[in-house]
Every structure is written in structure tokens, then in C-alpha cells.
Amino acid sequence: MILLRAENIAHSFDFDYPLFKNVRLEIKAGESLAIQGVSGSGKSTLLHILSSFLKPEKGVAEALGRDIYALKPSEFIKLRRETIGLIFQQHYLFRGFTARENLQVAALLRGSEIDEELLERLSIAHILQQDAMSLSGGQQQRLSIARALTKKPKLLFADEPTGNLDRQTASEVMNVLFDYTKRNQGAFFLVTHDEALAKKADRRYRLENGALIEQ
Numbered sequence: 001m002i003l004l005r006a007e008n009i010a011h012s013f014d015f016d017y018p019l020f021k022n023v024r025l026e027i028k029a030g031e032s033l034a035i036q037g038v039s040g041s042g043k044s045t046l047l048h049i050l051s052s053f054l055k056p057e058k059g060v061a062e063a064l065g066r067d068i069y070a071l072k073p074s075e076f077i078k079l080r081r082e083t084i085g086l087i088f089q090q091h092y093l094f095r096g097f098t099a100r101e102n103l104q105v106a107a108l109l110r111g112s113e114i115d116e117e118l119l120e121r122l123s124i125a126h127i128l129q130q131d132a133m134s135l136s137g138g139q140q141q142r143l144s145i146a147r148a149l150t151k152k153p154k155l156l157f158a159d160e161p162t163g164n165l166d167r168q169t170a171s172e173v174m175n176v177l178f179d180y181t182k183r184n185q186g187a188f189f190l191v192t193h194d195e196a197l198a199k200k201a202d203r204r205y206r207l208e209n210g211a212l213i214e215q
């Protein structure tokens, strides 16, 4: 089953210069896909298009078989709230809340449970009573990943997610995301410049000179 699909997508911010065009890709249930490319090649832009945050100039972006930008407003909101999980390098934790409260908000919105085993794997089980803002950068990053997964999203998007983490921690955290994808038969769209990390994905692509090329 295809969970995420791009068909002939093109986008430009500049009038006479397309950032990329004819972008096609598919991610099936249980699959992860890594996108590499130099800074400015359009990786984040493609991620925004496929994760419902930017309507492409041309082409179709489909999530769970539906054209994202043709959805009714109520369905569009449901897609964002329930289906899409986002992980960025800079995290948007709720200020003035403890780590656990940050997770509880996500669980409440989705009607899901906090996965205690996941917290152990991310090595944050012992810091849940602390104010989220008092945590180290790496702990905040792992908390934001836990919060994204607490929503149980079918589609997971990560944009350079390991920037704040040392190599060993980055590898452990990424294994959590790859395992989550397999176990939940989700789809994982990963943007990274880290070659070793990209190689862990089922398939690798490179955005180069406006084209998406399979590696």
C-alpha cells in the first residue's frame, strides 16, 4: 500500500528558476526514504509540500491515497492532527510545562497513550517531571521526538533531526524512528546530510540541479 506519493511536482520561489521539477516518489507502508542534497537544493521545501504545509506550484502530493491539497478543510485538519508527525532540528516544546505534560497534551489531542517503553529507549524516562525548558538540547530533541510519536502518526517527516545530538545518541534515536516505521507500517520521509544515516533508510534519493535522483 502506498502511503505517500509525489507525482510530477515542481516548485519555485523565483519566477524564472524552478527549485525542482518532475519530482516523483512513492513510500509504501513500512518504508523509509532518505533525501540528501546540498544546502539550498530544496529538501525542506519538498518536505513541506509532502507534509501539507506548502501547496506545490505543479503536480500532486498524495497522503494515504488522497490529494492533500484537494481535501476539504475538515479532512485537511484531521490529516495534520492525526496522520502527520513532524520532527525538526529546532523543537517547539510547550514552555512552562513539564516534559511529561508535553507528552500528555499530544496523547490527549490524539486519544492515544504515552508509550513508556519508548521513553526508556529515548533515555528520557527519568527526566519527565522536569520543566521541558530546563532540559539539555539533546534531551529536548528526544522529548520532541517522543511527543511526535505519541500522536501515533502514520506519516513521519524529519528534517535534519540529529543536528543537536552526538553521534552515538543520534544513531540510537534514529533507530527508534526506523523501528517505529516498521512496527506501525508507516512511512518515513527523512531529510539528512548525514550519509551514514541516509544509508539506514530503505531507499535514498538526492536532490540535485532541480531533479530528484534515486541513489
Ligand SMILES: Nc1ncnc2c1ncn2[C@@H]1O[C@H](COP(=O)(O)OP(=O)(O)O)[C@@H](O)[C@H]1O
Residues within 6 Å of the ligand: 013, 019, 037, 038, 039, 040, 041, 042, 043, 044, 045, 046
Ligand atoms: N518561503 C520561501 N520564500 C522564498 N524562498 C524560499 C522560501 N523557502 C525556501 N526558499 C529558498 O529556496 C531554496 C531551497 O530552500 P530549502 O528547501 O530550505 O533547501 P534545503 O532544505 O535543501 O537547504 C533556497 O534558496 C531558499 O532560500
Ligand SMILES: [Mg+2]
Residues within 6 Å of the ligand: 043, 044, 045, 159
Ligand atoms: Mg533544509
